[in-house]
Amino acid sequence: xxxxxxxxxxxxxxxxxxxxxxxxxxxxxxxxxxxxxxxxxxxxxxxxxxxxxxxxxxxxxxxxxxxxxxxxxxxxxxxxxxxxxxxxxxxxxxxxxxxxxxxxxxxxxxxxxxx
Amino acid sequence: xxxxxxxxxxxxxxxxxxxxxxxxxxxxxxxxxxxxxxxxxxxxxxxxxxxxxxxxxxxxxxxxxxxxxxxxxxxxxxxxxxxxxxxxxxxxxxxxxxxxxxxxxxxxxxxxxx
Numbered sequence: 001x002x003x004x005x006x007x008x009x010x011x012x013x014x015x016x017x018x019x020x021x022x023x024x025x026x027x028x029x030x031x032x033x034x035x036x037x038x039x040x041x042x043x044x045x046x047x048x049x050x051x052x053x054x055x056x057x058x059x060x061x062x063x064x065x066x067x068x069x070x071x072x073x074x075x076x077x078x079x080x081x082x083x084x085x086x087x088x089x090x091x092x093x094x095x096x097x098x099x100x101x102x103x104x105x106x107x108x109x110x111x112x113x114x115x
Numbered sequence: 116x117x118x119x120x121x122x123x124x125x126x127x128x129x130x131x132x133x134x135x136x137x138x139x140x141x142x143x144x145x146x147x148x149x150x151x152x153x154x155x156x157x158x159x160x161x162x163x164x165x166x167x168x169x170x171x172x173x174x175x176x177x178x179x180x181x182x183x184x185x186x187x188x189x190x191x192x193x194x195x196x197x198x199x200x201x202x203x204x205x206x207x208x209x210x211x212x213x214x215x216x217x218x219x220x221x222x223x224x225x226x227x228x229x
Contacts, residue, residue, distance in 0.1 A: 031215070042119070042206055042219030043160075050215065058216065088158060097215040101148040101167055104217065106160040 002027045004107035006091050011112045013085075021076045021110045023091035030096040032074035033104060036060060037088040046089075049074055050096060078112065085114045118142075119207050119220035127226050128197050135182070136192040136223050138207035146212035149190040151181065154204040154222070163205075166190055202227045 004025045013019045025032065031050050035043040045058030049068040063082025068074055074093075078085045088111050092104040118141040128134045140149065151163040166174045166181045174181040182191040190209075194201055207220040 040221065042208075042221050043217075044219075045216050048215065090158075090160060092160070097210070101165060101210070103150060103162040103165060104160075105162070106152075109158040111158075 004091060004093055004105060006089075006107035006110050009108065009110060011110055013112070013114050015114055016080045017114075018077055018079050019085075019112065019114075021078065021089055021091075021112070023074045023076065023107060024072055025074075025091075025093045025105075025107075026072060027093055027105060028071070029093035029105070030071070031094045032068070033092040033094075034058075034064070034066065034074070034076045035090045035092065037090060037109075043090065046076065050098065078114075085112060087112060119209055119218055121207055121220035121223050123223045124221075125224040125226070127228055130199060130227050130229050131196055134194045134197050134201075134225065136194075136205050136207075136225065138190045138192065138220060140188050140190060140207075140209050142188075142209065142211055144211040144213060148210050149181070149183070150208045150210070150217065151179070151190075151192045152206045152208065153201075154206060156203070160206070164192070197227050199227050199229060201225060 007022045033048040034046040044060050047066045049055035065077045090109045091107045094104045095102040120139045147168045149166045153161045164176045164179045166183045178195045180193045204222045206222045208217045210217050
C-alpha cells in the first residue's frame with residue numbers, strides 16, 4: 001500500500017538536544033511538507049520541498065532544519081534553538097503543486113515532548 | 116493576506132442528521148483552491164473534498180458536499196446523514212495559485228451523538 005510513514009509516533013527529549021523526525025513516502029510525489037500543530041490551532045507550515053535537493057522555509061522555520069536528498073525522504077530536525085518544540089508534527093506529500101490543484105496526503109504524525 | 120476563519124469551535128449533532136461546518140476565507144487572488152480535511156483522534160489528516168474558485172458546480176464526494184458561495188467568500192462543508200464515525204476535528208484550508216502553501220483554519224470539533 002502506498003502512503004506516508006512517520007516515526008516514531010511518540011518522542012521524548014530533554015531540553016537542549018536536537019532531535020530528528022523521520023518522514024518517508026512511497027507515493028512517488030515530488031512535493032513534501034512539514035507542519036506543526038498546537039492544541040486548538042490549525043496547521044502551520046515549517047518547511048516544504050518541491051524537488052530533491054531543494055526546499056523552502058514556511059511560516060515558522062526558525063529552530064528547524066530539513067534535508068531532501070532522496071525523493072522518498074524528508075527528515076525534519078528540531079534543534080535546540082527552537083524555543084517551544086513540544087507539539088504534534090505532521091508530514092505530508094503531494095503531486096507537484098505547480099502543475100495543478102492536488103490534495104496533500106498526510107502521515108500519522110509524531111508527537112514530540114521536550115522537558 | 117490569506118486567511119481562513121472557522122467560527123464554530125465545537126458542534127454537537129444527533130446521529131443521522133445533516134451538519135454544516137462553516138468556513139470563510141479571505142484572498143485577493145482570483146484563482147484559488149479550497150480543501151476540507153478530517154482529523155480523527157488518531158491524529159492523521161484525511162482529505163475529504165476540494166473546490167476550485169472557477170468551478171461552477173459545488174463539489175460533492177459521497178456524503179460530503181461543499182457549499183461554495185464565492186461572493187460571500189464562504190466554503191461550508193455539509194455532511195449528510197451523519198454517523199458516529201464522523202466525530203472528529205474538521206479543518207478548512209486554502210491555497211492560492213501563486214502560492215504553494217496551504218493556509219489552515221483553526222478547525223471545528225464535531226461530536227455526533229447516538
